[in-house]
Amino acid sequence: MRFLLEPGFFASAPVRTAVIIGALAAVISAVVGVFTVVRGQSFAGHALTDVATAGGSGAFFTGISPLVGFVGGGVLGAGAMDLIGVERLRSRDVATGIVLSVATGFAALFLFLDTSKSATTGATQQILFGSIFTVNSSIVPYVVAMSVLTLIVLGVIYRPLLLSSLSSELASARGIGIRRVGLLFMLALAIAVGVSAIAIGSVLSTALLIGPAATSLRLTKNLRSAIGVACAMGVATTWLGILLAYDSYYWIPSSQGLPVSFFIVALILLAYLASGVPAVRRFAARTGPDHRLSHLASRVVGTRRSRAAN
Amino acid sequence: MFTGFMANAWLVGTIVAVVAGVVGFFVVLRGAAFPAHAIPNGAFAGAAGANLMGLSPLLGLGVFSLGAALGIGALGRRGRSDAVTALALVTMLALGAAFLSQSTEYEPQIFSLLFGEILGVSTSQIIPVAVLGLVSVLAIGLLYRRLMLTSLAPEIAAARGIRPQVVELMFLVVLACSTTMTVPVVGAFLIFTLMIGPPAAARCFSDRPGTALGGSVVIALLTLWAAIACSYQTNWPVGFYVGVFSASWYGVGRAYLAWGHAREAKAPSLPTEKLTAAPASPR
Numbered sequence: 001m002r003f004l005l006e007p008g009f010f011a012s013a014p015v016r017t018a019v020i021i022g023a024l025a026a027v028i029s030a031v032v033g034v035f036t037v038v039r040g041q042s043f044a045g046h047a048l049t050d051v052a053t054a055g056g057s058g059a060f061f062t063g064i065s066p067l068v069g070f071v072g073g074g075v076l077g078a079g080a081m082d083l084i085g086v087e088r089l090r091s092r093d094v095a096t097g098i099v100l101s102v103a104t105g106f107a108a109l110f111l112f113l114d115t116s117k118s119a120t121t122g123a124t125q126q127i128l129f130g131s132i133f134t135v136n137s138s139i140v141p142y143v144v145a146m147s148v149l150t151l152i153v154l155g156v157i158y159r160p161l162l163l164s165s166l167s168s169e170l171a172s173a174r175g176i177g178i179r180r181v182g183l184l185f186m187l188a189l190a191i192a193v194g195v196s197a198i199a200i201g202s203v204l205s206t207a208l209l210i211g212p213a214a215t216s217l218r219l220t221k222n223l224r225s226a227i228g229v230a231c232a233m234g235v236a237t238t239w240l241g242i243l244l245a246y247d248s249y250y251w252i253p254s255s256q257g258l259p260v261s262f263f264i265v266a267l268i269l270l271a272y273l274a275s276g277v278p279a280v281r282r283f284a285a286r287t288g289p290d291h292r293l294s295h296l297a298s299r300v301v302g303t304r305r306s307r308a309a310n
Numbered sequence: 311m312f313t314g315f316m317a318n319a320w321l322v323g324t325i326v327a328v329v330a331g332v333v334g335f336f337v338v339l340r341g342a343a344f345p346a347h348a349i350p351n352g353a354f355a356g357a358a359g360a361n362l363m364g365l366s367p368l369l370g371l372g373v374f375s376l377g378a379a380l381g382i383g384a385l386g387r388r389g390r391s392d393a394v395t396a397l398a399l400v401t402m403l404a405l406g407a408a409f410l411s412q413s414t415e416y417e418p419q420i421f422s423l424l425f426g427e428i429l430g431v432s433t434s435q436i437i438p439v440a441v442l443g444l445v446s447v448l449a450i451g452l453l454y455r456r457l458m459l460t461s462l463a464p465e466i467a468a469a470r471g472i473r474p475q476v477v478e479l480m481f482l483v484v485l486a487c488s489t490t491m492t493v494p495v496v497g498a499f500l501i502f503t504l505m506i507g508p509p510a511a512a513r514c515f516s517d518r519p520g521t522a523l524g525g526s527v528v529i530a531l532l533t534l535w536a537a538i539a540c541s542y543q544t545n546w547p548v549g550f551y552v553g554v555f556s557a558s559w560y561g562v563g564r565a566y567l568a569w570g571h572a573r574e575a576k577a578p579s580l581p582t583e584k585l586t587a588a589p590a591s592p593r
Binding site: 037040041042043045046047084093094096097098100101102103104105106107108109112203204206207209210211213214258259261262264265266268269272 | 338341342343344346347390392393394395396397399400401403404405407408411412499500502503506507510546547549550551552553554556557560564
C-alpha cells in the first residue's frame with residue numbers, strides 16, 4: 001500500500017491543483033476529442049496544440065498572460081486553417097500543414113529569443129512538455145470558464161455537427177451550413193486545446209484529445225456513450241498518471257521522478273491497444289448499448305422529421 | 311559567408327532541400343502530412359534517449375523513426391489511421407519527456423534537436439546525411455511508378471496487382487530514412503516545414519507530375535538557401551525563415567492559381583486536371 005500511495009499525496013497543494021486541472025482538461029478534451037476523431041481531424045487537433053505553443057512562447061517573450069497567448073494562438077490558427085481551405089477534404093491536410101509550418105517557424109523564433117533572454121528558465125521544456133505539478137492555481141477559474149464556454153458551443157451545435165460529421169451530403173440537404181458548423185467546431189477545438197495545453201503541456205493535450213476518444217469509439221457504438229466512456233477514461237488515466245508520477249519520485253534513487261505525461265500517455269496507449277483485442281471488444285459489446293454509429297444519422301434525421309410532421 | 315563552417319551549412323542545406331523536395335512531393339500528393347510531422351517529431355525522443363544512454367544520436371533517431379513508421383503502418387490498417395498517428399506521436403514524445411527528465415541536458419541542446427542548428431554542422435556529419443539522402447531519393451526513384459499509381463489512380467494500381475498497404479508502408483520507411491538523416495542537422499520541425507510548403511506550392515504552378523516534382527525541389531532549394539542567408543545575417547533561427555518563406559511560396563502558388571482561374575473564366579477551355587489526386591486511402 002505504501003508503494004502505491006506515498007505519504008502526503010493529498011496534503012500537497014500542487015497535487016490538489018493538478019488533480020482539478022487534470023480532470024477538467026481530460027473531460028473537455030474527451031468531449032471535443034470524440035468529434036475530432038469522428039471527423040478525422042486528429043491532425044488539425046494536434047497542429048492546433050503546436051500553434052497554441054507558438055502563441056504561448058510569444059506570450060512568454062512579450063510578457064503578456066500565457067493564457068491569452070495559448071488560446072489566442074489556437075483561435076488564430078483555427079481561423080487561418082479554415083481560410084486556406086478545410087472545407088475540402090483533400091486540401092485540409094495541406095492547409096493544416098501550412099499553418100503548422102508558420103506556427104513552428106514563429107515558435108522557433110520566440111523560443112530562441114526566450115532562451116537568449118534568460119538561459120535558466122527552461123522555457124522550451126516548460127512550454128512543450130509542461131508540468132502539471134507546477135500549474136499556478138490562479139488559472140483554475142479561467143480554465144473552468146473556458147471549458148464551460150466550449151461545452152456550451154458544442155451543446156448548441158451538437159445536432160448539426162453530428163449530422164455534418166457523419167454525412168455532409170445529408171447535412172447540406174437538410175440546409176445545415178456545413179462551413180459555419182465546421183468553423184464553430186474548429187474554434188471550440190482551438191479553445192479546448194489551448195486551455196489544456198497551458199494546463200498540462202502540448203504533448204499531453206494531444207494525448208488526452210485523441211487517446212480516450214479513439215479508444216471509446218472502438219468500444220461503444222453510440223456517440224453519447226462514446227463521449228461518456230471517453231470522459232471517464234480520460235479522468236481515470238489522468239488521476240492514475242498523477243498518482244504514479246508522484247510516487248515515481250521515490251522509485252528511482254536519483255529522485256528525479258518521471259513526468260506525468262509519460263505515465264498518462266503510457267496508460268492511454270495500453271487502453272487503446274487493449275481495445276483492439278477481440279475479447280475486450282466482445283465484452284464491451286455485451287455490456288454496452290448496441291446502437292451502430294451509422295444508424296445515429298438516420299435517427300437524428302428521423303427525430304427531425306417527426307418534429308417537422310408535428 | 312561561404313567559407314569555413316558556412317561551407318558545410320550550404321552543402322548540407324542543399325542535400326536536405328533536394329531530399330525534402332522529392333519526398334515532400336509525395337507527402338503532399340498522398341495527403342501524408344500528419345505522418346510527415348509525427349515521424350521527425352517523435353524521432354527527436356530517440357535522440358534524447360540515445361543521449362541519455364551515451365549512444366550515437368543517429369542510432370536513436372533511426373530506431374525511433376523506423377519504429378514510428380512501422381507502428382503507424384501496421385496499426386493504421388485497422389482503425390483510424392490519423393488517430394493512430396496521433397497516438398504514435400504522443401507516445402514517442404512522452405518517452406522523450408521521460409528521457410529528458412532523467413538527463414541533465416542543457417536547454418540549447420534540446421532546442422537544437424527540435425529546431426536544428428544548420429549553421430553548426432560539422433564536416434563529419436555530412437557523410438551520413440549524404441548517404442541517407444541518396445538512399446531516400448533512390449528508394450523514391452524505385453517506388454516512383456507505384457507511388458504515383460496508388461496516389462493518383464488507385465483502380466489502375468489495383469488492376470496491376472499493386473498492394474496499396476505495402477506501398478504505404480514502404481513510403482513511411484523512406485520518410486523515416488530521410489528523417490533520420492535530417493533531424494540532427496536541421497531539426498524536427500524544419501524538415502516537416504520543407505516537406506509541405508514547397509511541394510504544395512509547386513503543385514499550384516504545374517499539373518504535370520514531373521514538372522511539379524522538379525518545381526518542388528527548386529522551390530525547396532530557394533527557400534532553404536534564402537533562409538540560411540537571412541539566418542546568417544540576422545542570427546535568428548533558420549527554422550523561422552524556412553517556415554515563413556515556404557508558407558509565402560504557398561501563398562504565391564495559390565494567388566497564381568486564382569489568377570489562372572480568373573483568366574480561364576474569361577476564355578473557357580477544357581479543364582486539364584491531370585494531377586487531381588484521389589483522397590489517399592492507406593487503409
